[in-house]
Amino acid sequence: MPELPDVEGFRRTFQRYAGGNLVTGVWSDRDELRNTNPTRLDRELRGHVFGAPRRHGKWLVCTTEGPVLVLHFGMTGELVWTTARKGHRHDRMILQFRDGNLHLRDMRKFGGVWLLRDERGLERATGPLGPDAWRVKRDAFLARLAGRRGGAKAVLMDQAVIAGLGNLTVDATLWRARIHPRRGMGTLSSREQAVLFDAMKAVLRDSLPLGRVPLRGDLLTTLRQEGARCPRCHRKLQHGTIAGRTTWFCAHCQH
């Protein structure tokens, strides 16, 4: 589930329930913790108050007046607020507050939790990240693409180029921009690059209010199935592995 729009939804959830809230305890299993352990996590966060979390790409940076909690949601992660004291089978971490609990659930455990002393070590957790796909301005976006020789899909999926796009948002973006996923990024005209930027922003703009990726009538979820047709030309959509991921596209519309 988690691409930029999903993580933006998690940011809102975190802000709403944990922002300004005092941590009374932390439960966690060992699996999701990348640079700490359950005992330390509880000891370091208990008694601290979360501020407003920040999202960069698919990463959520949760500051307190002290330590910083960094979350990544992998393929199946999500944040769920409950007031019941009951855990879930896939809970990997539970932040406990006086008025409820914020659960990090992640069935496949590809996500991760880091605890930092401050924000200076952030890049050690996230690795190199390009500018956030939603906030990046046109000029900066074009500058990031300059000199890239890879395929359009591979370049857009690279978090070090632009942070936040995933398999579904990239397919939707390329479909809107009418650019073939295997097209060399270096072969795009400046007009095509501008169209690509607009398409990316449009996909994100449409997905962000939902706080999740699935978007009807686009190449996100509903159309990713055998026999699906292009909403523009009504020919059958093609699919295959491109840049290592299952990719859906319209061979007629996208060049």
Next chain:
DNA sequence: GCTCATGTTCCCCT
């Protein structure tokens, strides 16, 4: 039993 899944990292090859 089989295949596939919205992410990232690592290794090997060109």
Next chain:
DNA sequence: CAGGGGAACATGAG
């Protein structure tokens, strides 16, 4: 060094 391909990670769903 840049880029592509594949495997691995863990746990389901169909």
